[in-house]
Amino acid sequence: MKTESKPEKRPEMAKQSPSERRSNFEEVALGYNRYEAVAEAKRCLDCKKPPCIKGCPVGVDIPRFIRQIAEEDFDSAALTLKSTNSLPAICGRVCPQETQCEAVCVLGKSGKGDPIAIGGLERFVADYEMEMGVTAPDLPAPTGKRVAVVGAGPAGLTAAAELAKMGHAVTVFESLHAAGGVLVYGIPEFRLPKSIVAAEVDFIRRLGADMRMNSVIGKIGMVDELLSGYDAVFLGTGAGLPSFLGIDGENLNGVYSANEFLTRVNLMKAYLFPEFDTPVKKRRRTIVVGGGNVAMDSARCALRLGAGEVTIVYRRGEDELPARAEEVLNAKEKGIIFRLLTNPIRILGDENNWVTGMECINMELCEPDESGRCRPVPVPDTEHTIPADVVVIAIGTSPNPLVSMTTPDLETARYGTIVADETGATSKPGVFAGGDIVTGSATVISAMGAGKVAAKAIDEYVRGSARL
Amino acid sequence: MPFTILKKRELVPTIHQVDVAAPRVAEKAMPGQFVILRIDEYGERIPLTIADFDAADGTVTLIFQEIGKTTRQLASLDAGDSIADLAGPLGRASSIERFGTVVCVGGGVGIAPIFPIARGLKAAGNRVISIIGARSADILFWEERLEEASSEFYVTTDDGTKGHHGFVTDIVQKVIESGEPVDRVIAIGPPVMMRAVAGVTKPFGVKTVVSLNPIMVDGTGMCGACRVLVGGATKFACVDGPEFDAHEVDFTLLMSRLAMYLPEEQEALECEAAAEPKI
Numbered sequence: 001m002k003t004e005s006k007p008e009k010r011p012e013m014a015k016q017s018p019s020e021r022r023s024n025f026e027e028v029a030l031g032y033n034r035y036e037a038v039a040e041a042k043r044c045l046d047c048k049k050p051p052c053i054k055g056c057p058v059g060v061d062i063p064r065f066i067r068q069i070a071e072e073d074f075d076s077a078a079l080t081l082k083s084t085n086s087l088p089a090i091c092g093r094v095c096p097q098e099t100q101c102e103a104v105c106v107l108g109k110s111g112k113g114d115p116i117a118i119g120g121l122e123r124f125v126a127d128y129e130m131e132m133g134v135t136a137p138d139l140p141a142p143t144g145k146r147v148a149v150v151g152a153g154p155a156g157l158t159a160a161a162e163l164a165k166m167g168h169a170v171t172v173f174e175s176l177h178a179a180g181g182v183l184v185y186g187i188p189e190f191r192l193p194k195s196i197v198a199a200e201v202d203f204i205r206r207l208g209a210d211m212r213m214n215s216v217i218g219k220i221g222m223v224d225e226l227l228s229g230y231d232a233v234f235l236g237t238g239a240g241l242p243s244f245l246g247i248d249g250e251n252l253n254g255v256y257s258a259n260e261f262l263t264r265v266n267l268m269k270a271y272l273f274p275e276f277d278t279p280v281k282k283r284r285r286t287i288v289v290g291g292g293n294v295a296m297d298s299a300r301c302a303l304r305l306g307a308g309e310v311t312i313v314y315r316r317g318e319d320e321l322p323a324r325a326e327e328v329l330n331a332k333e334k335g336i337i338f339r340l341l342t343n344p345i346r347i348l349g350d351e352n353n354w355v356t357g358m359e360c361i362n363m364e365l366c367e368p369d370e371s372g373r374c375r376p377v378p379v380p381d382t383e384h385t386i387p388a389d390v391v392v393i394a395i396g397t398s399p400n401p402l403v404s405m406t407t408p409d410l411e412t413a414r415y416g417t418i419v420a421d422e423t424g425a426t427s428k429p430g431v432f433a434g435g436d437i438v439t440g441s442a443t444v445i446s447a448m449g450a451g452k453v454a455a456k457a458i459d460e461y462v463r464g465s466a467r468l
Numbered sequence: 469m470p471f472t473i474l475k476k477r478e479l480v481p482t483i484h485q486v487d488v489a490a491p492r493v494a495e496k497a498m499p500g501q502f503v504i505l506r507i508d509e510y511g512e513r514i515p516l517t518i519a520d521f522d523a524a525d526g527t528v529t530l531i532f533q534e535i536g537k538t539t540r541q542l543a544s545l546d547a548g549d550s551i552a553d554l555a556g557p558l559g560r561a562s563s564i565e566r567f568g569t570v571v572c573v574g575g576g577v578g579i580a581p582i583f584p585i586a587r588g589l590k591a592a593g594n595r596v597i598s599i600i601g602a603r604s605a606d607i608l609f610w611e612e613r614l615e616e617a618s619s620e621f622y623v624t625t626d627d628g629t630k631g632h633h634g635f636v637t638d639i640v641q642k643v644i645e646s647g648e649p650v651d652r653v654i655a656i657g658p659p660v661m662m663r664a665v666a667g668v669t670k671p672f673g674v675k676t677v678v679s680l681n682p683i684m685v686d687g688t689g690m691c692g693a694c695r696v697l698v699g700g701a702t703k704f705a706c707v708d709g710p711e712f713d714a715h716e717v718d719f720t721l722l723m724s725r726l727a728m729y730l731p732e733e734q735e736a737l738e739c740e741a742a743a744e745p746k747i
Contacts, residue, residue, distance in 0.1 A: 274740075
């Protein structure tokens with residue numbers, strides 16, 4: 001075996017230095033260059049039964065595209081990627097590879113070294129392709145079937161791309177003015193440049209998908225109306241409704257949901273105000289409540305907007321933080337303060353309705369509850385106040401009810417998710433669903449996986465209905 | 469796909485009317501609903517209540533007052549120009565039922581959105597008493613349209629230059645006190661006016677509805693910028709409203725949240741002024 005001669009470590013990806021990136025919104029991780037990528041690809045064992053493919057929710061042929069990188073055949077590597085994943089430049093940046101493909105990499109599990117940097121290599125190939133000019137693949141003859149996709153987020157875009165590649169006529173309805181869903185309103189520029197999202201959306205457009213922005217289904221048209229013009233409908237409307245804590249002071253000026261804060265900053269480019277018209281409060285001290293990736297994104301945005309002091313308040317401990325380890329590390333590197341085992345009691349304000357701070361109480365973890373997570377309980381007499389000018393509530397989101405409210409025969413579950421089987425089929429014939437609207441808040445890649453699975457089921461459904 | 473402005477005119481100083489080609493929105497629009505528009509790539513998303521709509525022509529009529537940078541920029545556009553984005557119809561429609569006698573109150577730029585509601589209510593068989601008011605006669609508009617949509621019609625001006633010298637609330641009070649049974653009052657205008665109308669009708673127990681226009685971003689329930697307190701519960705004006713029970717609305721909170729970005733509004737205007745070439 002030639003493994004002995006291979007280096008054990010993966011190359012570290014170049015990043016902007018913490019001091020530099022603290023004050024800009026440019027991408028933090030700079031990507032591999034071709035030498036690093038080829039060297040890293042050569043470390044791959046090219047396993048006969050590659051577990052990494054199974055670790056990928058969309059089933060990318062990982063060993064194949066990595067082999068093609070090792071052979072410096074980047075064009076073929078791009079084709080391999082795009083044949084299963086329509087959004088590789090996005091996935092290469094935001095997928096939690098460390099819990100998916102890279103977690104099961106034989107190199108890493110055998111203890112012989114780091115797992116292959118699959119995400120970094122995916123990004124390298126996608127960025128290479130974008131630089132060289134993306135070519136749309138040959139499409140099959142049109143099937144004459146029409147499919148409506150509701151929501152241009154990760155699930156909807158993936159479903160649209162897959163369906164277009166199968167020869168169906170696809171129309172995507174998006175409520176906002178830009179396609180991408182959470183990729184454009186939620187994930188910050190420094191983690192996922194919006195030009196990358198635009199380029200991948202453009203690829204799907206070039207596959208033939210008709211993208212209609214500003215189209216709020218449930219308002220401008222109902223699902224039943226769509227069914228009269230389309231052979232099937234895919235709902236990928238996401239989990240867009242922000243949750244609040246339900247404590248006093250949440251309506252004070254300066255208190256934002258993470259959705260609002262991030263939408264202002266990312267989609268509306270408030271970090272470039274007044275060049276762009278949408279403002280966001282840039283103040284000295286910001287508190288972010290929550291411990292997930294959205295909380296980390298909010299905290300990092302606040303810091304870049306110029307807040308001198310950014311504090312994350314989370315009611316459980318370090319081990320329970322739901323955010324990716326890499327994101328927590330990035331946040332810490334930049335000096336974000338973590339107040340763990342701390343729970344907000346109320347938000348304090350002045351006579352003009354402006355936030356002045358937050359009263360919190362210390363928590364301790366007790367025995368695990370039904371969910372298996374340790375339940376935090378307040379420690380008596382530990383109330384304290386953290387001063388703040390801006391508070392961002394990042395404790396989660398729930399499904400947007402606009403579509404289910406206006407589609408009476410669509411079965412929903414507790415918390416408003418749409419009930420769908422493993423193929424994405426809902427209780428309503430011809431209507432499929434996938435992504436956060438079915439699962440509740442999850443990851444970009446799992447939504448993409450659901451979009452892909454549903455596209456296959458929709459393909460069978462519309463072809464089957466042709467035979468009837 | 470941009471949205472073309474078909475007609476544009478200044479109704480009275482600083483208040484403008486634009487008719488925008490938006491056939492799909494026009495087809496679905498109902499009285500009381502609003503749209504969110506964004507003029508261009510740099511623009512912010514602002515909500516405007518639909519003042520009129522014509523499904524046959526495929527147009528939506530919007531009326532707005534020049535206040536901040538966005539409304540000033542919108543005022544600078546002409547017929548033939550286009551705006552980048554227009555999403556709607558958003559929010560819940562006004563309830564148009566046969567209530568009996570309904571008093572429709574429009575103040576300032578709020579005269580515009582009260583019009584389709586009055587028209588709808590009259591068509592539904594209600595006796596519609598409309599009261600419109602403004603600071604002064606020179607900023608009143610759509611008097612004839614409102615009069616035509618009403619069974620009884622009043623004008624008030626703060627300075628007495630037209631109609632009743634005083635506030636719309638004076639007439640609301642007079643109508644209720646006249647003994648005519650009023651089944652419903654709907655008021656749209658500046659928050660202080662809506663609060664005053666609510667104050668007048670509350671002692672009489674007359675059901676009163678107001679249309680709130682807080683700051684919004686997406687307009688579909690996603691961001692929560694438009695949080696309002698109604699009967700002690702937080703509601704999103706964009707999806708739960710924009711109409712709410714006037715006697716339950718916390719107007720103080722509404723007004724303080726509306727003032728949240730005044731310094732930034734000022735900064736945007738100054739920045740724009742600085743960018744204009746000096747003559």
